[in-house]
Amino acid sequence: MTVIDKSPAPVQPTMFRALLRRQAASVAVITTAGEPPVGFTATSFTSVSLRPPLVSFCLARSSSSWPTIEGAEHVAVHLLGEDQQDVARTFATSGIDRFAAHSGWQYGPYGVPLLHEPVAWLLCRVTQRVLAGDHVIVLAEPLTGSHGEGAPLLSAEAKAAVELVRVAKEQGLSLTGPDGLLRQLTKTVLKTALNEEMTEHLGYAKHEPDGAGSGNVRNGSRSKTVLTDASGPVQIDVPRDRAGTVEPQIVRKRQRRLSGVDEVVLSLYAKGLTTGEISAHFAEIYGASVSKETISRITDKVIEEMTDWSHRPLDEIYAAVFIDVISTRIR
Numbered sequence: 001m002t003v004i005d006k007s008p009a010p011v012q013p014t015m016f017r018a019l020l021r022r023q024a025a026s027v028a029v030i031t032t033a034g035e036p037p038v039g040f041t042a043t044s045f046t047s048v049s050l051r052p053p054l055v056s057f058c059l060a061r062s063s064s065s066w067p068t069i070e071g072a073e074h075v076a077v078h079l080l081g082e083d084q085q086d087v088a089r090t091f092a093t094s095g096i097d098r099f100a101a102h103s104g105w106q107y108g109p110y111g112v113p114l115l116h117e118p119v120a121w122l123l124c125r126v127t128q129r130v131l132a133g134d135h136v137i138v139l140a141e142p143l144t145g146s147h148g149e150g151a152p153l154l155s156a157e158a159k160a161a162v163e164l165v166r167v168a169k170e171q172g173l174s175l176t177g178p179d180g181l182l183r184q185l186t187k188t189v190l191k192t193a194l195n196e197e198m199t200e201h202l203g204y205a206k207h208e209p210d211g212a213g214s215g216n217v218r219n220g221s222r223s224k225t226v227l228t229d230a231s232g233p234v235q236i237d238v239p240r241d242r243a244g245t246v247e248p249q250i251v252r253k254r255q256r257r258l259s260g261v262d263e264v265v266l267s268l269y270a271k272g273l274t275t276g277e278i279s280a281h282f283a284e285i286y287g288a289s290v291s292k293e294t295i296s297r298i299t300d301k302v303i304e305e306m307t308d309w310s311h312r313p314l315d316e317i318y319a320a321v322f323i324d325v326i327s328t329r330i331r
Contacts, residue, residue, distance in 0.1 A: 011122070011142040016053050026119075026152035029091045030057055030065075032075045033111035037099055038068040041092035045077055053142045055124060060135050064094070074110040074125055075140060078118035080153040087115065088153060109144075120147035183231040189302055190226075190236050193250045196298040198239045201246045216243040227257045 031039040044058035055077065059066060069075070080088055090102045099105060104116035109123055124140035199205050202216060221237040228234055238248060251258065 011053055011144055013050070013053075015145065015147060016050065016142060026079050026154060027088050028057070029078045029080060029087065029115060029118075030059075030069075030075055031078070031105075031113040031115070032068060032072040033113070034068040034072070036097065037111075037113045038065045038072075039091050039098050039113060039115075040065045041088045045079075048139065054127070054139060055122065055142060056137055056139050058132070058135050058137050062134065066136065069138065070129070070136075072126055074112050074123065074143075075138070076108065076112045076114055077122045077124060077140075077145075078115045079120040079147075081117070081119045081148075081150040082153050083150075084118070084153055117148075119150045119152045121145050183234055186228055186231045186234050187236060190234070190251060192302045193298050194236070194239055194248060196294070196301050197248055197250065198241065198246060200294045200297070202241065216241050216245065218242075224251070226251055226255070229258075 026045075028042050028045040029039055030042050030045070031037060040059065040063065042057050042059065044056075046056055048054040048056050057077070059069065087102060087104075090096075091098050093101075099113065102115075105113050106116070108114035112123060114121065114123075122142045122145035124142050126138060126140050128139040130137040130139065195206065198218065202214065202218070204214065206218065219240045219242040221239045223235060224238050225233050225235045236251065238251060240246070247253065
C-alpha cells in the first residue's frame with residue numbers, strides 16, 4: 001500500500017462545518033493503526049462540538065475492534081458515499097480480513113489507514129473514552145480532513161425517514177400529529193404485534209375453528225393510550241382473553257411509555273432491510289420473554305400488514321384547508 005508521510009494541518013472551521021452538514025445519519029467507517037490495522041462500519045458517528053472541534057463514535061466492548069481502539073491514539077473517520085454500500089458491508093462483516101477484502105486504501109499520517117474516495121474524511125486524535133454500559137463512547141479531536149460533493153450513504157433508519165416524508169407529502173398527510181403518517185404506522189405495528197401475541201398465547205389464530213372448545217377464547221379488546229418517543233400519544237386496542245391470563249409483552253399491563261417501537265417502524269419502512277434485521281429490533285424489545293419462533297412470526301405478520309397498508313387504495317377526495325389572513329391597522 002502507498003504510504004502518505006506528512007504532518008496533518010489543523011482542521012479548518014469552514015471545512016468542519018461543511019462536513020457536519022453531511023454527517024447527520026450517514027454511514028461511517030472508522031479505521032486505526034494496528035498489527036493488523038483495524039476498521040469497522042459505524043452509524044453512531046456524530047459531532048459533539050464546533051468550538052473546539054470534537055466528534056464521537058460508539059462501539060461495543062465485545063467488538064473485535066475494541067482492543068485496538070482502546071489503546072489507539074489516532075483514528076480516521078470516513079463518511080461513505082451512496083455508491084459505497086459494498087465498503088460499508090465489508091467493514092461490517094465479522095471474521096474476515098477487512099483490509100484484504102477491500103483494496104481501496106492507503107496508509108496516512110500516524111500509520112492510520114485512509115480509504116479511497118469517501119464523501120468526507122477526518123483524521124482525529126482520541127481525547128477520551130467514556131464507558132456506557134456494554135459500549136464505549138470515544139471522543140476525538142479532528143486534526144485534518146477533506147470533503148467532496150457526492151451524496152452520503154444514509155443509514156437504514158435515515159432512508160426510512162426520508163421515505164416517510166416523501167410518502168406523507170405525496171398523500172397530503174402530516175408526518176406527525178394526531179393523524180400523522182408516523183402515528184398511523186406505529187398503531188399498525190402495535191396492533192399486529194399484540195394480535196400475534198394473543199395467537200401465541202391461545203395456540204390458534206383468530207377465527208380458526210381450532211379455538212372452539214379450547215377453554216379460552218378471545219374476548220374483545222380494551223382501548224389504551226401509550227406514549228412513544230417519536231409519535232407521541234397513540235391510541236391502541238389491546239386484545240383480551242376470556243380467562244384473563246394473557247400477559248402482553250410489547251405493551252405490558254399498566255405500561256404507558258414505550259421505547260424502541262419507533263426504530264421498528266422505521267426499519268419496516270426502510271428499503272433493503274432483511275427480515276432478520278427487522279426481527280432483531282423486535283428481539284431487543286421483547287428480550288428473553290418471547291421465543292425466537294414467536295418473534296419470527298410477529299415479524300412476518302407485521303411486514304405483511306405494513307405491505308398491505310402501503311398498497312391500500314387512496315381516498316377519492318382529500319380535504320385541504322387554506323387560511324389567509326389580512327392584517328390592517330385602523331386609527
